[in-house]
Amino acid sequence: MKYIQNFWRYRFLLAELVKKGIKLKYRRSYLGIVWSLLEPIMTTIVLTVVFGTLFNNKDRTFPLYILTGRLLYSYFSKSTKAALKSIRSNAGMIKKVYVPKYLYPLSAVLFNYVIFLISLIVLVILGFVVGVYPAWYWIKLALPLFILLVMTYGVGMILATVGVFFRDMEYLWDVFLMIIMYTCAIFYHPERLLKSGHAWVLKVNPLYGVIGNTRNIVFGNSLDWSSMFYAVAFAFITLAIGLYVFHKKQDEFILQI
Amino acid sequence: MGKKALRVDHVSMKFNLSSEKVDSLKEYVLKSIKREVSHDEFWALQDVDFTLEKGDRLGILGLNGAGKSTLLKVIAGVFKPTRGSVERHGKLVPLLELGAGFDKQYTGRENIYLYGAVLGYSKSFIDSKYEEIVKFSGLRKFIDVPLKNYSSGMKSRLGFSIATVVDPEILILDEVLSVGDAKFRKKSEKKILNMFDKGVTVLFVSHNLAQVRRLCNKAMILEHGQVKAFGGIEEVSALYEKMLEEA
Structure with missing residues (x-):
């Protein structure tokens, strides 16, 4: 009860921090927020050219396939990195005034989420271009996208806590993110890997379940419930662990930064 | 007896003064193997205990490193005390680090x-x-x-x-009566004195004894994190002057 009250008291600060993240990200660039649309388009073009040729993929919808994977992965990677650094980068503030500390990783995860949601516009546009039109069943996207947020926040809280005590985590996490990127089938079709006996590589990665099911919905296929359940379970377990370790260690942060 | 405004309940604050701060995984592993993770403890505050009533204006005296700022930060909620607790009644405004x-x-x-x-x-x-x-x-x-x-x-x-x-009920001042140019300083002092008149509870840290005497009705001397004296402004400031002469 006390926590809810405290959260309610600081809701305006959370909104301000989220706003600040979005505003400052694109301040002083000529195109501003348009970059959040332009950047995924440009990287998708590059990836399509490279991997389309490499795998000799002639499918018209392949760019859309890449874009969905890339948007979700880049949200996950940007947010977790921001959350990892959130305590250190706000050290000046933490040392001087009392603010509930979970607001820092939370705002990092949320402001990236808002930018991510805006960038989904690109998905719709590209869908029109390649002939995959929005349909009422896209409403189901709410499930994987919500799980993505929960998962990111859970992982972010754990990383934020660990990052305070061990600076090396920043570098380790970069390597880890690369492994995650290659094992969530962003720019290749997973079928061959799934049949090869190395399927566990994908199945163990919860982000694969989220990305795979987002694609299933976008392309009108049926959901893969086993990978979805795995992602849901993973998301809520990490969230619980994240909240627990963060809460347990937060009073020591100030002695470390 | 007036209304209780602030209760500082046996507060102690410990810092780890490891000369080499261990903040990377490699160092930690190496040092724990060599059993070198040192824990140089430093108690910035030891068993500080006092109560302020509504309208009290407390001057906190002490040399550099006596724990004054740490105490204010504990009261403001920035630090969580290692032991003890702080009870605040009403809206607290810390004029600690402006901005x-x-x-x-x-x-x-x-x-x-x-x-x-x-x-x-x-x-x-x-x-x-x-x-x-x-x-x-x-x-x-x-x-x-x-x-x-x-x-x-x-x-x-x-x-x-x-x-x-x-309009705060508790005001924490850390030598901030010297903000900006002369004109603004006058204006800000007036604003603070106005708050005083409204019966705000004040914690005030300053090295300017005359100023503390002018503004406060109670005082406290901190030395090495311990309360050396706590009481009416006249007796405590007299004691503090004596302490300074001896030093």
């Missing part, structure tokens, strides 16, 4: 909202007080300029104006 939470890429206007939020104000409250803040700071001409182009005096003027826009 902690300012963003230098933000304009003055945006910073008013951001810093206000940091201090726990609501949006509607800041909306209603916005005019007053700008007017008091005297920075209307620069309000849409990014903060990085402000001088340090301008920044603290803005910080002071935002922090003092509420």
